[in-house]
Amino acid sequence: MSSTTLDASAAPSSEQSPRKKPFYTGLAFQIVAGLVVGLILGLIAVAVGPVSEDQPNWLTGLLTQVGSAYVKLLTVLVIPLVVTAVISSVARLREVTNAARLAVQTLIWFAITALASVIVGIVVGLVSSPWLTAGVSGDAAAEPSRVGDWTAFLTGLVPSNIFGLSVNVTDTGDAVTASPSFSILQILLISIALGIAALKVGARADAFVSFAESALTVVQKVLWWIIRLAPIGTAALIGKAVVTYGWSSLASLGVFVVALYVGLLIVLLVVYPVVLRSNGLGIGQFFRNVWPVTSLGFITRSSMGVMPVTQQVTERNLGVPREYSSFAVPLGATTKMDGCAAVYPALAAIFIAQFYGVHLNLTHYLLIAFVAVIGSAATAGTTGATVMLTLTLSTLGLPLAGVGLLLAVEPIVDMGRTALNVTGQALVPTIVAKREGILNEKVYDADPSFNGVSV
Template identity: 65%
Template sequence: MSTTSAAPKTRRRLLPSFGVQVLIGLALGVILGLIAREMGPDGTSADGVIDPNWLTETLTTVGSTFVTLLRAVVPPLVFLAIVASIANLREVTGAARLAWKTLLWFAITALIAVVIGIVLGLVLKPGENAGVSADAAAAPGSTGSWLDFLTGLVPANVLGIQASAAGDGSIGISFNVLQILVVAIAVGIAALKVGEAAEPFLTVVRSALSIVQKVLWWIILLAPLATVGLLGKAVATYGWDALGSLSTYAVAIYAGLALVLLVVYPALLRLNGLSIKQFFTGAWPAISLAFVSRSSVGTMPVTKSVTERNLGVPSAYASFAVPLGATTKMDGCASIYPAISAIFVAQFFGLDLSFTDYLLIAFVSVIGSAATAGVTGATVMLTLTLSTLGLPLEGVGLLLAIDPILDMGRTAVNVAGQALVPAIVAKREGILDQDVYDAPRSGEAWREDDAVPVAA
């Protein structure tokens, strides 16, 4: 009696690849956003608040719901991943060296980005070519401080959760990723020191991490739909009208971002023997989500996943480097943006910057992102730069009109850098899984049933 082995079953793809789905979402988002903008507001309420039309409201709800879901999974993911990764670091040789080289590459890429920003600011002179009126100048409600770094390091509680009262009496709950990072590192190191007695705890941590990752998988499946809402809301709300008066400034920002993303990063990849195409196709889910969500922290779960599963970075190292990068590695928000913006403010108000001032811009851009890690928003980083240089903070008000449009590109570059550095460090240390990095991309964010999911 002969037996024959059944041919392996293959699943038929009913939907386009994940990357194509996101591209379709981007196109639909722009189209629906333009339609919503043409529809105009439904009217003005009794208290003077403009009521958005039903399409704008729908797009806003779809996009904000997805970002809320992503942010909800971030605290447990960061804590569990960091604790588990530190416990696994005993299996990785040279853990301390990996940490220092990661920080070094963060600084190197930030320095390159800020130099590009300074050069573009001096060449394009955005402050002298601005059509914005000085009447729009206004100091922001909150500013950055070097003390933010120290206060941000001290956990307010073991969960890193903060509550604040809104003007209407409601209580808002937020979390501080840097504080969660500090708590997780402390717990992870303590688990290593305890030794065998901590094994039951680490078993629970690893099991919980698997559950959180499963939930994350379900959330990411909604990313193409969320792309429609997030980008559509941005187009409907802000449009592109404000770009006219600040066109030179906007061009300078996006030129700097493009140079970093499409020239500097590819050059670094090539110098380290890594395929440029494989990096961008592997990191695409995170980069595209960052562009529409405008949140490095909200995108962090996706960044971590593609860094491990598409770029071949060991999980133990990626679980440390990516969360750290999500709070301190910001080539867009903390390098390109504050450099060009500071030069814009100086030129607009007719103030001359000395060579020392440019050195200060570079210093704040390389170090300052860590100093403001406990505070969200690129505006905080900009105010820190302006106050360090002694420039008028009222200049921030001139730039707020188009900040959401610029923030899309800034965040995309941030996240690309957060995936790039772990890949480069892993390659240089000989721990990168080259087969995973070079694997053909399936077009999915990652495949749940594969040991080595891939993306495009």
């Protein structure tokens, strides 16, 4: 497998020494600036106050519209990016001698990092258990709207149509609304099938493969334009978060939120660096390279929405070949969620068990670890924090109504969970590529200012 990058400027060559651009032109700096501006705008919007009980002021409305538009822009490219990248990569499998080994290694490292993450969640839960449920009322207990199912993988694997699309219809009584949705797992499966078919057809499919590769180049260019809007989207989304959520909901669940963020930070700043160092990769360099997607994950709260950025960062900043990243990143966006599927369910299960007075023994903790490692794959296509939590609770025999206790702080904790999710989704392909000798280390070690994503 070649170390393909997205363009010739992806890494600095020995013959060229590009002049370093001012720090304020870097995307990393601009996103941080967007965070600060968003906080200020959010505080201003709070100070101005709503026009009426059900009508926000003009600034809140503007932040809402701009933030929503940016997330939609990111999401709209998921399908064309996955389809074109996977088809073109699979069709070139004749150039790859270790494709099966890469797939196995990817799944193994998904499991290793998930296991480490759930252990962190359990330990943090046990340490914080004396204070975890202090002041929490049972009034908010409610059955969840979605429940995890061990057979969801099988039901979600078979596409209902060639595009992997579906429509969710909601009847509120006053009106019926229809919103389209897609399953990335189904789209991945369809794309792999089309790529294999093109591979088997041979020369007669050259035009089809060339079209997919050309379309991928165009999609990546459009994606880059959207990435450059990240500071604006960041400012709008964080401003809206300040207005909508504030910190009032932390009054009763503050210990849980703090404990969760401690667990997330331990995985991010201890577990991941240990994995990087044990594989001979620079820790600081990884976090500099992955910052664009980590920050966007935190702000957008959508692993799927930022998946195109995750793939772009994985290829351009981390040096993972496109042929491999186009498989690993979409798969990770579906099944690799250290925040939502490991740390959070472990800590939340301990919280709910303690609230209802259920004693957890060693068997329960082993089951929590098992669900974290296997459950996210079993529920691929429907994986989310609520789905994984209900799967964990039902496996342990805990009341599902306990999910309602945590809904008040869901938006706040989801920001940290998603940031960890997308960072892990970029980490594993990098580790596997390094271990298999296909990582472009010149790209990995390059100054992010020159490699195309942080410019």
